[in-house]
Amino acid sequence: MGLLTITSYLIAGLVQVSLPSQLLSELRVVQLTAFTSLKLSALPLGSHQEAVTSLEKIIENQCREIPTGDGIPGFQPGIEKNDVLRMLGSPTGTSRGYWPNTRAVFYELIPEQVSLGFLFDRHTERIRQTEASFTHGVDSQIVLLTLNGMLGCKLNDTIQQGLQQVQQGQSQQYFFNLNSLKGVIERHHSNRLYIGIWEADLH
Numbered sequence: 001m002g003l004l005t006i007t008s009y010l011i012a013g014l015v016q017v018s019l020p021s022q023l024l025s026e027l028r029v030v031q032l033t034a035f036t037s038l039k040l041s042a043l044p045l046g047s048h049q050e051a052v053t054s055l056e057k058i059i060e061n062q063c064r065e066i067p068t069g070d071g072i073p074g075f076q077p078g079i080e081k082n083d084v085l086r087m088l089g090s091p092t093g094t095s096r097g098y099w100p101n102t103r104a105v106f107y108e109l110i111p112e113q114v115s116l117g118f119l120f121d122r123h124t125e126r127i128r129q130t131e132a133s134f135t136h137g138v139d140s141q142i143v144l145l146t147l148n149g150m151l152g153c154k155l156n157d158t159i160q161q162g163l164q165q166v167q168q169g170q171s172q173q174y175f176f177n178l179n180s181l182k183g184v185i186e187r188h189h190s191n192r193l194y195i196g197i198w199e200a201d202l203h
Contacts, residue, residue: 072145074130074150076130076197077127077199078127079127080126088107088109092106092108097119098119099128099203101123102120102122102129103122104119112135114133115133116132116133130197133192133194143163143195144160159178159183166185166186173185173186173187177200181200182199184196
């Protein structure tokens with residue numbers, strides 16, 4: 001029950017904002033648009049293979065302690081608040097966290113498409129829970145890259161299959177454990193895809 005409360009508390013019903021041009025540049029939205037327009041099934045066979053290889057290289061090179069801002073940055077638990085603010089700027093909103101000793105911060109990163117949310121520890125100012133929400137039109141490869149970043153570049157085949165099951169409507173919800181992390185991927189009533197990952201001792 002607490003998880004669903006957090007989900008609606010951080011991500012749902014965010015207001016639309018216009019991102020500063022500097023932030024748009026920093027997030028390299030041109031690259032994001034290129035990913036979004038990449039429909040693998042529509043490419044010739046040779047191009048399809050190149051695109052898959054390119055995606056694998058991007059995932060492999062994505063693993064850094066602090067996200068670079070390529071595409072949609074995925075912030076894993078443990079990242080410091082200052083690194084999030086440096087990358088994304090001032091949040092759309094902040095509020096008291098649902099769980100004790102936490103502070104909620106959320107971003108409407110791309111209006112009507114992508115939202116990010118975080119629960120920070122009040123004392124250490126590190127992420128305890130990280131969230132992302134995507135509308136149906138956001139390309140599945142963008143979602144995959146973001147999930148990989150949220151997991152600290154530890155995405156495995158089992159979690160990827162769980163993501164695909166929810167994306168394809170085969171399952172409404174998928175829970176998983178990964179080392180000291182727990183997570184959920186689910187489809188909301190608004191047809192938005194939600195991903196939440198938190199430190200196992202948080203709740």
